[in-house]
Structure formats: C-alpha cells, structure tokens
Amino acid sequence: MDETLCMPRRRKCAATTREMIFEAARARFLSESYDTVGMRDIARDAGVDVALVSRYFGSKEDLFRLVLKGGEDRKFELPGNAAELPAFFLSMIAQGEDAECGHQRDKLMIMLRSASSPAAAEVIRSSFGRDVLEPLAGVIGEPNADARAVLAMALLIGTNFLKTVMPIEPLSQDELSHFRAELLRLFERVLVPQA
Amino acid sequence: MDETLCMPRRRKCAATTREMIFEAARARFLSESYDTVGMRDIARDAGVDVALVSRYFGSKEDLFRLVLKGGEDRKFELPGNAAELPAFFLSMIAQGEDAECGHQRDKLMIMLRSASSPAAAEVIRSSFGRDVLEPLAGVIGEPNADARAVLAMALLIGTNFLKTVMPIEPLSQDELSHFRAELLRLFERVLVPQA
DNA sequence: ATATAAAGTCAACAAATGTTGACGTGCGTG
DNA sequence: CACGCACGTCAACATTTGTTGACTTTATAT
Numbered sequence: 001m002d003e004t005l006c007m008p009r010r011r012k013c014a015a016t017t018r019e020m021i022f023e024a025a026r027a028r029f030l031s032e033s034y035d036t037v038g039m040r041d042i043a044r045d046a047g048v049d050v051a052l053v054s055r056y057f058g059s060k061e062d063l064f065r066l067v068l069k070g071g072e073d074r075k076f077e078l079p080g081n082a083a084e085l086p087a088f089f090l091s092m093i094a095q096g097e098d099a100e101c102g103h104q105r106d107k108l109m110i111m112l113r114s115a116s117s118p119a120a121a122e123v124i125r126s127s128f129g130r131d132v133l134e135p136l137a138g139v140i141g142e143p144n145a146d147a148r149a150v151l152a153m154a155l156l157i158g159t160n161f162l163k164t165v166m167p168i169e170p171l172s173q174d175e176l177s178h179f180r181a182e183l184l185r186l187f188e189r190v191l192v193p194q195a
Numbered sequence: 196m197d198e199t200l201c202m203p204r205r206r207k208c209a210a211t212t213r214e215m216i217f218e219a220a221r222a223r224f225l226s227e228s229y230d231t232v233g234m235r236d237i238a239r240d241a242g243v244d245v246a247l248v249s250r251y252f253g254s255k256e257d258l259f260r261l262v263l264k265g266g267e268d269r270k271f272e273l274p275g276n277a278a279e280l281p282a283f284f285l286s287m288i289a290q291g292e293d294a295e296c297g298h299q300r301d302k303l304m305i306m307l308r309s310a311s312s313p314a315a316a317e318v319i320r321s322s323f324g325r326d327v328l329e330p331l332a333g334v335i336g337e338p339n340a341d342a343r344a345v346l347a348m349a350l351l352i353g354t355n356f357l358k359t360v361m362p363i364e365p366l367s368q369d370e371l372s373h374f375r376a377e378l379l380r381l382f383e384r385v386l387v388p389q390a
Numbered sequence: 391a392t393a394t395a396a397a398g399t400c401a402a403c404a405a406a407t408g409t410t411g412a413c414g415t416g417c418g419t420g
Numbered sequence: 421c422a423c424g425c426a427c428g429t430c431a432a433c434a435t436t437t438g439t440t441g442a443c444t445t446t447a448t449a450t
Contacts, residue, residue, distance in 0.1 A: 004233055016425065033311040035230040039408060050431055081407055113311045115360045116228040133363075147370040150357060151377060158353025162345060165310045166320055168328075175342040182346060186381060209397065234438060244399055249439055392450085399444070407436070414429070420422085 018056050020046040025053075026067050030106055034064060034114035065123050068110055070103060077104065082140055086187035089152060090180065093159050105160070108132070112161060140191060152190045159183065211252045212329060216239040220248075221262050227258060231308035255379065260318050263305055267323055274297065277335055281382035282346060285375065288354050300355070303327070307356060335386060347385045 024045035028037045041059060043050040053171035079088050092105050099119050111128055114120040137149040171179055205381050219240035221231045234255060238245040252258035274283050306323055307317040332344040357363050366374055 009219075017427085032313070033228065033230065038406080040406090045384065049431085050408090051410080052428070055428090060408065111361070112356075115356070116308045116311075117231060119226070121361075128361060129364070140273060141219070144370050144373045147366050147374040150363060150366065151354075151374065151381075154357050155350055155355030156353065157356055158349030158351070159346075159354065161310070161352055162349050166306070166316075166323060168345060169324070171342050171345065175339050179341045179342040180344065182342070182385070186346075186384070189381070189384075190377070212397080233436080235436090245438090246400085246440080247398070248400090255438065394449080395447095397444105397446075399441090401440105402442105403438105403440075405437080408434095410431105410433075412429105412431090415427085416428080417424100419424085 013137050014056075017046070017048055017052065021048060021053055021056060022067065023064075025057075025063055026106075026110075029064060029067050029114065031112050032113065034117040034120040061119055061123070064120055068107065068127055070107055078135060078139060080139065082192050085139065085191040086184055089156055089187045089191070092156060093183065094180075096187070105135060107194070108157070109160065109164060112157060112165060141193065143193075148190055152187060155162075155183075155186060155190065209251070209287065212241070212243055212247065216248055216251060217258075217262065218244060220252075220258055221301075221305075224259060224262055224305050224309065227308065229312040229315040256318070257315055259309070259315055263302065263318060263322055265302055273331065273334060275334065277387050280347075280386040282332065283377055284351055284382045284386070285379050287351060288358070288378065289375075304359060305350070307352060307360060334390065338388075343385055347382060350378075350381060350385065 019062050021042060025037075025042045028042055028045065040050050042063075044051050046053075053063065057066060079085055092108070111124045115124050133146075133149055133153065136153065137145040140148050140152075170176070209348060216237060220232075220237045223237055223240065234248050237258075238248050241248075248258070274280055277329050287303070306319045310319050328341075328344055328348065331348065332340040335343050335347075365371070
C-alpha cells in the first residue's frame with residue numbers, strides 16, 4: 001500500500017499540488033473578496049493549470065468552503081476559561097504571527113473579506129455561528145453569554161476591519177500604546193463576568 | 196431660460212431619470228458588494244436601459260464614487276460636542292430610520308459592503324478618512340483623539356457588520372436590552388474624555 | 391409643417407468568468 | 421516491451437461583465 005503523502009520517486013504527486021492549490025487559494029481569499037478572486041489567479045499562484053483547480057476541488061464555492069473550514073484543522077480553538085480571553089482577543093489584533101492564533105485570525109479575516117458576496121455569505125454565516133460565536137459564548141458563561149460574545153466579536157471584527165480591510169494610516173506611537181491598553185480594558189469589561 | 200428641474204409638460208426628463216438611476220444604484224450598493232452589483236441590475240431597478248447608466252454617470256466606478264459622496268449632501272454630520280456622541284453612535288446601530296442619521300449610516304454601510312473590492316477600496320478609504328474619521332477625532336478632542344476615534348468606529352463598524360452584513364440571529368429580549376445598555380456604556384467610555 | 395436637438399432604445403463589442411471534455415505524458419506493472 | 425493509469429495541459433464552451441456606437445422617438449423652435 002502506498003503512502004498517501006508524496007513519494008519522492010514519483011515526479012508529480014497529486015497530493016502536493018493539491019496542497020499548493022489549496023494554499024494559494026487560502027492566501028488569495030485572505031487578501032481579496034470571494035468575487036474578485038479568480039480561479040486563474042489561484043492557479044497562477046500555485047503554478048498549475050486552471051483546470052486542475054476545478055478538477056481537485058469541485059466548484060469555486062466548494063473550494064472556498066474547504067478553505068474556510070481550514071483544511072484539516074478542527075473548530076475554533078480558544079482559551080478554556082474566561083480570564084484568559086481578553087489577552088487572547090488582543091493577540092488576535094496585534095500582528096504577531098503566533099502559530100496558534102494565526103489560523104484563527106486568518107479564518108476570521110477570510111470571513112470578513114467575503115461576507116458580502118452572496119455566494120459565500122451562507123457558508124460564512126453558518127461557520128461563524130457554529131465555529132466562533134457558539135463556542136465563545138460557552139467559554140464566557142452567564143449572564144448574557146450570547147450578547148457579550150457578540151459584543152466582543154464586534155469589537156474584534158471592527159478593529160481588524162479597520163486595520164486590514166480598510167487600512168488606517170498608523171497611529172502615533174503613544175496613541176498606539178493607549179489604543180492597545182484601552183482595547184484590552186474594553187475586552188476585559190465585556191468578557192470577564194465580574195468586571 | 197428653462198428650469199433645470201423636470202418640467203411636467205415634457206414627458207421625459209433627463210434629470211429625473213438620472214435621479215432614478217442614482218437612487219437605484221444607491222439601494223443596490225447599500226445591500227450588495229461593488230462587484231456583485233451589475234449595471235444591468237441598477238438599470239432594471241430604475242426601469243431604464245443599461246446604456247443610460249453608463250451615459251449619465253461615466254463608468255461604474257464613477258457612479259460608485261458619486262453614490263458614496265451622497266449626492267448633494269455634504270460631509271458627515273455629527274453632534275458638536277463629545278457628550279452627545281455616545282447616544283448618536285447608539286442610534287447609528289438601532290434600526291430606527293431617523294432621517295438625520297440614516298444618511299450617515301447608509302454611507303457607512305456602503306463603505307462596509309464594498310471595502311474589499313479593489314476598484315472601490317481607494318475611494319472608500321479616502322472618503323472614510325476625510326469624511327468620517329477626521330471630523331470625529333475633531334469632536335472627540337484630546338487626549339488621544341485619533342486612537343479613540345478609531346476605537347469608537349471599530350465598535351460601530353463591528354456591530355453593524357454583525358447585524359447587517361453577517362446577519363446574526365436575534366438575541367433574546369433581555370439579552371438585547373443588556374446589549375444596548377452595555378454598548379452605550381462602552382461608547383461613553385471611549386468617547387467622553389473624563390470617563 | 392419641418393428642422394433641430396434632446397432623451398432613450400437596440401444591438402453589439404471585447405474581455406473575463408467558471409467549468410468541462412479531449413488530449414498528451416510519464417510512471418509502474420503485466 | 422507494451423499496456424494502463426495517474427497526472428497534467430490545451431483549447432474551447434457558455435455566460436456575464438462594462439461600455440460604446442448607431443438608430444429611433446419625442447418635443448420644442450423656426
């Protein structure tokens with residue numbers, strides 16, 4: 001039985017090119033909207049023919065759905081107790097490329113970018129509710145778990161939107177420190193129950 | 196000399212059809228992304244031929260730019276002193292159709308919807324900085340006017356995004372009241388200096 | 391009534407979109 | 421060696437996109 005991974009003796013391996021296409025699609029969807037990303041763009045980035053994209057991942061919508069699911073990664077992964085949430089949310093905004101929270105933020109950004117494309121809207125909505133909002137409300141806990149989860153996500157999404165989708169000219173240095181500190185305090189206010 | 200407005204004795208008047216097209220475009224851009232809105236959609240809504248859209252407003256990008264400018268309306272209009280800002284921001288989220296703040300929110304929503312379309316991005320960015328962020332920072336005042344303006348807009352944008360672009364299933368009634376009260380407190384914390 | 395200019399319609403264009411089928415190529419096995 | 425299969429390429433498709441030019445209709449002015 002052959003390994004499912006790419007064997008070096010075979011010059012061309014479907015699994016690796018599939019991965020390349022997937023990664024190219026992921027990068028594209030991360031920085032552009034669903035409609036503006038073309039199959040040919042993805043194919044060019046991956047260094048393959050356009051036909052292969054459709055061949056390996058059925059339709060464009062299927063590909064997008066798979067990218068949004070995050071490949072083999074499972075659900076949104078967030079801290080177990082509410083006390084660690086504010087720092088976690090802040091790290092989702094700071095541009096440090098933590099491997100752990102990078103995936104999470106990427107998923108969120110992909111959702112942000114394509115949320116207003118009808119073809120991608122339903123996929124995004126269901127994934128957002130199931131994989132993000134619901135688990136978050138679970139960690140936050142009563143009272144008003146849902147409302148506070150929405151509030152926290154609104155703050156996170158708004159900030160990331162201004163930062164990434166609609167790039168804001170960078171704030172001055174002391175303003176930025178104030179920005180971060182205030183942001184952390186806001187997250188604490190919304191997320192931890194006793195505050 | 197003729198009046199520039201449509202005269203009733205003339206059956207067809209360019210100004211009124213131009214207005215119809217403009218209004219149709221406005222409505223479309225308000226609920227869809229720049230890329231998904233087609234010239235033919237706008238024309239159908241306005242009840243005219245596609246060619247007229249291109250004839251009256253040069254290109255699609257020109258039309259979008261004009262819609263974003265708000266027709267004849269001038270810049271973003273917001274309360275003069277910082278104390279009234281929180282209530283104003285909250286009213287921008289509540290779905291009450293105040294004539295005064297309706298225009299403002301519509302502009303914001305149009306920006307939100309099409310921000311990730313490269314063709315519309317630069318138009319939106321410049322308008323957002325010039326017409327929204329800058330005046331807001333002026334009203335907020337020191338210290339850290341820019342940072343706090345960004346923070347407030349992040350909260351507003353995030354909430355409106357979750358509410359409109361990615362429609363969230365409605366919160367329960369007491370959660371919603373908590374939501375609004377907490378939201379107002381957050382806006383107060385960010386916007387009024389002494390808080 | 392006839393000419394003139396505005397207002398609108400029709401058809402077509404070039405380019406780009408997602409998707410599909412036929413075809414070529416190199417590998418491992420009979 | 422030759423067969424068959426996995427892997428990939430090429431070309432073309434049907435649609436849709438924004439935009440443009442020529443033509444028709446309508447209302448005013450001479």
